[in-house]
Every structure is written in C-alpha cells, then in structure tokens.
Amino acid sequence: MPRRSSPGAGHSGRAGPTSASRPSPAARSRASPFSQTLRTAGERGVLRSLRPYLSPASGPLEIGAREDDDAAVWRTEPGRVVATVDTMVEGIDFRLDWPAYPFRLLGRRLMAINLSDLAAMGAQPRHALISLCLPGRVRLRDVRELYRGIGERARAAGCTVAGGDLSGIDGPIVLTAALFGTIRPGRRPLRRSGARSGWALAVTGTVGRAAAGIGLLLAEKQPKTSAERRWVRAVYDPQPRVEAAQILQSVGIRVAGDISDGLYREIERIAQPAGLGAVVEADQLPLDADLRRSRKHAWAGGLMESEDYELLCAAPRPLLEAARRRLRRDLDLQLSIIGTLERGRGIRVRVDGKLVVIPSLGAGYEHFR
Template sequence: MPTGSDELSLIDAFVAELPHAKTPFGPGDDAAVLPRPKGQTCVTTDATVEGVHFTRPAFSLEDVGHKALAVNLSDLAAMGATPRWWLCALQVPRGFTTDDARALARGMAPLARAHGLTLVGGNVTSGPVLGLTLTLGGESPKPLLRSGARPGDVLLLTGPLGLAAAGLRALREGQTSGPEVDAQRRPLPHVESGLLARRFARAALDVSDGLLLDAWRLARASKVALALRSDWLPLGSTLEDALQGGEDYVLLLAVPARAVDRCLVAAAKAGLDWTPVGKCERGTGVFLDGRPAPPLGHLHGAP
C-alpha cells in the first residue's frame, strides 16, 4: 500500500461509515488512548482471510465485514464482556477501492452500533488477498473463563448448532440465500447471552470450531469431563454438522446445578433460547451419550 493520499482516502472512507472515536482517543495518532475501564478489560484478536474464511463473490464485501466483526464479538460474548472499542488492521489486494472499503465498513456498522463498539484505530497495508485482523476490547466486572466449570455443573447452549456448516455446503453448491446461508455469511454473536451468563455461569466459551472440539477445550481448561446428550442438542442441521460443523458462534456455558432453573427463566424472559445439553463430571475429556468423543475439529473452509 503506497502511503499517502491513496491510503488516507481509503482510511477516511472506511472510518466515516463507522461509529468512531475522535482524536486523541481514536484513529489518527500513533496509538489510540482508551477511556478508563470500569471493570476488567478483555481483549481478543481474530483474522478473516480471503480464500481461507471466505471467497468472493460467495461473500459480498458487506458479508466479509459483518462476519469479521461478528467472530471477534463472539469472543467477547464468551467472556461475558460488554464490547467497548476495536482496532481494524486491513490487508487489501491491488485494485481495492475506497468504495470497497466503504462496503466492508457498511457490513460492520450495524453490529458495531448494536453493541456499542467504537473504532479507535487501525492500519492499512497491501497484501496478496483481502484480510481483516480485528482486535476488540470489552469490559466485565468478572470475566467468564473456560477454566471455571466444576463437576455437577449443567451445560447450556445459547442457540442451535449446525446451521453454519449447512450454509457452507449450500454456498459451495451454488445456493445464494436461505437461513443456512445467512448463518454462514452473517452469524450473530451472542453478546446478550454472554452478559446474562455472567450472572449465572461459572465458565463459558464460544462454539466456533464445532461442539466436540470446543467442549474438549472447556473440559481441558476446567479439568472436568463433559457429558453431552445428543438427543438434547438443539439442531439447526444434521447431528454431524452440530458436532463438528463449527462457525455457529453460540456459547457453551457451565452453570451450577442449583442456579439452572433461575438461569433458564431469566434467559426465557430476555427472549433467549438456551438449552441444557449435558453436565460436567469428574474426569477428563468429552463423552457423547456415555461414549468418549474425540476432539474432531472444524476445518474452516472457504465457500
């Protein structure tokens, strides 16, 4: 990316579409100065790369922008954090225009507005393909960790699994619309669920790489075994998609048994559809219907 007017007009076009901080707190200095946090600060970074996480034209630039921001918001949601600020590092291929930058930002703006997220800085460089590496910061009085689950805790999912994997298949088969395709291109991060979860849950993570792999991560971090019931799983597609599909960005929560009823009532009152899917036990690893389930991962594939 030649520095100078091209880069500047591209940055200006991008920033103008988004809720952003004013200098000295926002874009335009060597670093952004953050407002003082009220609780503890959680930070996360995640990259979305052309040919790896998406292809064009299966994804529009608006889709790419939306999804890049959504997957990072999902990480904050898993911490029970209130989104606050973000940085956007763009890698743009030759021929990428200010209109393209605007389209990316337009895909991000509704999510940023909905979740109170302020752009504070970023970086633009050239690269062989389009890539977005975002860093998000959020606040929580008491962040939810993967390591907090205890034997006896009940496992809850904050939404159905498998729809995004079905959408990936549909896109590969040339389908261009429908709820599966929407789930794949425009996943909605469970930020509200994360905020509610911090009142009840002892541990959480977002199911980005498939239930079996992410459950295994929770089990390992908490030093417990997770016993899942396949007939309890909220399915958006086939059982295989649900177990290994990935990219659904629902949260897996571990809630103390005594709090589960209150927790489910509170979720229902908030219009959230949470489902018990199993429980934590002494031991290690993940069990599905009583049988050991290997941590089979999701290969992020470009549609």
C-alpha cells in the first residue's frame, strides 16, 4: 500500500496541496470549527479531531489508533478469526442530497453493513479499520459526525475502532470498513452451504421496509407519514443482527446468510449449492404492516428487493422453533418461518393457494447490472 500519513495505527494520507496553496496555520485557527472544511483544517487538524472517536488501547487491542504507530496490533484468542470488508460510494450507495441524512447515520450504516456480514457468519465483532477517501469540500464537523456514528455502532457491538486510512480524493466520497470478528471455541461458522431437502426457511425481523424507503428517496419524495419515515430509517440506519446470530448458533443452526442483496437471492444461495429448490409462502413473509395494507402485491417487494439487513436461516423445523422462542424472549425479535427447501430447481411462491414460479432475473441487488 502507498505510504500516507496516519492518525494512529494504520491511518495514513497522501501529501496534500503544496505549501503555496495550503491555508496558513493562523488562517486555520481563525476558521470557525463549524465552517471548516478538510481543506482549511489540513490533514493534521483532521486527524487530531478524529482521535477522540477512536478506541484506546485496552483489552485485546494492544496498539490502537490513538498511538502513533504504523499499524494496529491486537492479541488473538483460541477459535476462528472472521474478516469482512465493504465499501460505500457516494452516488451509488448513498446521496448527500437525500432528506435528513446526517453524516452520523452514514457512519452508523457503514458499520452496520459490515457487522451484518460478521453476524451472517456467526462471528462476534472485535476490531474495525476505517478507510475514508474524502474531497476537500467536506466539512470537518461532518467527518466528526461520521466517526461519531461509526463509534456508536462499534461500541454497541463490542467492537474497537483500531485504525484505518485517510486520503483526499477529487471525486465522490468513498467509505470503507474492514471488520474482524471471532467465533468462540466449540462453535462453527454459519455457512450458506449444507442445507438439506425438507428443512424449513426462516427470516428474522421485517422485510420490505428498506426497498420502500429507497423508492421514496429515488423519487425525491419527502417522507410524510410515520410509516414512510420508518421505511426511510430502514435505509439510513439498518439494524445488524449480531446477537440474533449468536442465538441461532447456540440452538444448533448451521446454515444462514444475510439478505442485504435480497431475500430471493439469499434463498437461491442457500438452495443451489445443495441442488435444491424452495417453496416460499407469500402470506408468511414478515412484511411491514403498512406496506401489506397499502400495496396489493407487497410480498413481491419483500421477496425480490434488497437492502434489508436481516438473517435468513435453514434448519429442521424444531431447531427454528427453539430459535424463535429464544429470539422473542431475549431480544424481542421475531423469527418467521417462510417456506421449505425441496428437491428440484428454482423458487416457487404460494400466492392465494397457487404455486407461482418466480424467475431470478432482476431479483435483488447485483453490482454492474
């Protein structure tokens, strides 16, 4: 990786503007902290302002982002290490002109989408590395808010922000998080492979809200009702199911994945490696109640659209019933049994008592399509 300057372990940045084009220290000090951009604050000023949001060295984190070293160091423990990375690009994954979308929620979303990947594997989050590519026009206070949101999500999941990277860019904002988790000894990772014919399919939480929210945002409509605000909130601030995944593991479930690319896509990813098909019960999909009332074929959006960060799992029905009881008791979270894996190919949906074959073309989210 090219050498850059760093706000702590692993954080580095390219050389900024020439000295002739940089504001003087005196000019920077006169700038209001509420009006400063990254360009007026300068790289060192930005890095200094972010340190309070980074994790101090403690517990397994031996050298963290607050120390002036080139990389983070943490002690490992028996078990397995799980790693994931995800990127959000302005104009593709989010837009700053969306209504009431503060940088704090952008930071929470960046962490949530990565935490969901760890949850899908049954891992407990431990450490995060954050990479920011930001144009100089971005305000310093917005970057602080971004890190505030990152920190909120990290702390709630028991995860440190151990370091990362900061770079200027002449283009859209690019945000990346790499997360590392562990699977405790005696447990195996949750996998998409290993499903069997006759197993039931179940999904946590509610589906369809995020797709409805994205529809409002892309149509440039202000959310007016409580339902519409709830749908948009599902886009801005998704809830990763880290604790739910631990419960699924504890009752013996071994096959699961997150449905951020769409529920249909995830059913395919679980069924196809085993050479199986599936039957989905449209009336069992856990749709948002307002969506079900307001849209004639709301089930299609819940099944085919993306951006819900729930977990889909496959297991014998008794295991799913045990998981359902635990999730309701411990997390007040529903687990809905929505269908069955069967011999054959393809996914069929039972709608009003009739089986309908649903082709995969156009379902879910796929880059470059």
